[in-house]
Structure formats: structure tokens, C-alpha cells
Amino acid sequence: MKEIRKKYFVAFGEHLQKLLVRHNKDVMTIASIGKIEPKQVYRVLNGEHGASMGTIISIAKGLGISPKELFEFNFDLGKD
Template sequence: MKYYKAFGVNLNNLLVKHSKDVMTVASVGKIEPKQVYRVLNGEHGASLGTIISLAKGLDIEPAELFSFNFDMEKE
């Protein structure tokens, strides 16, 4: 669960960095805004399809969504 939260924090940082909002990312990525909010809040892990949609909506490469530090030893 901590990884999901860290992923959500990174997604939020990317939204800010790229001056995007949830509604825009959801619309461009063709997913429901509720799905984006669930990922942002760390409620569940994102499927590959969701990751691709988020990347499209942010206009980034999918790998950038995973570009954050996470201590696997503490998990």
C-alpha cells in the first residue's frame, strides 16, 4: 500500500510540473476522473492500461510515472 501512495504522490507532482489537472488528464487519456483520483490517493495500483492513459494525459513517457524513490527494504 505504501508503494501505491508513493506512486500517487509522484503522479500529483507530475500534474503540478506539467500544469495539468485531473479532468484534463482523464479526458485526454480517455479514462474516468474517478480512476485518476483513486490512483492519486493510493487507493489501488494502476493497471498497465491506466498507466498508459495517465502518460498520454500528461504527455509524458510512461516510465516517468515510475521515476521516484521508494525504499523497498522498509516494505
């Protein structure tokens, strides 16, 4: 289970990177608008850990999107 969580965190970070590009935003902008530390955004981007709900809301605010858009990517839970 630990391995699949790590893979999910990495996939989430990859999806977040695509959203940054799509919305033409950088980490510093997201962090500033969302009022969080850039370090938190970098950790999520790098798949180091899962984001808390507060971090999700802050990142979504920084991107100008709904929080649900951060979860709209494909991930196969059957893969180990």
C-alpha cells in the same frame, strides 16, 4: 507484503501529484486526454490501488510524457 504495497501505491500517487503540478494539468484534463474516468485517476492519486498498465498509459498520454516517467521516483523496498 500487503503493507509495503499500500505504501508504494501512496508514494506513486504522491509522485503523480507532483507530475500534475509540473506539467500544469488537472485530473479532468488527464482523464479527458487519456480517455479514462476521472475516478480512476483520483484513486491512483489517493493511493487506493495500483494502476493497471492501461491506466498508466492513459495517464502518461494525458500528461504528455512517457509511461516510464511515472515510475521515476525513489521508493525503499526495505521499509515495512
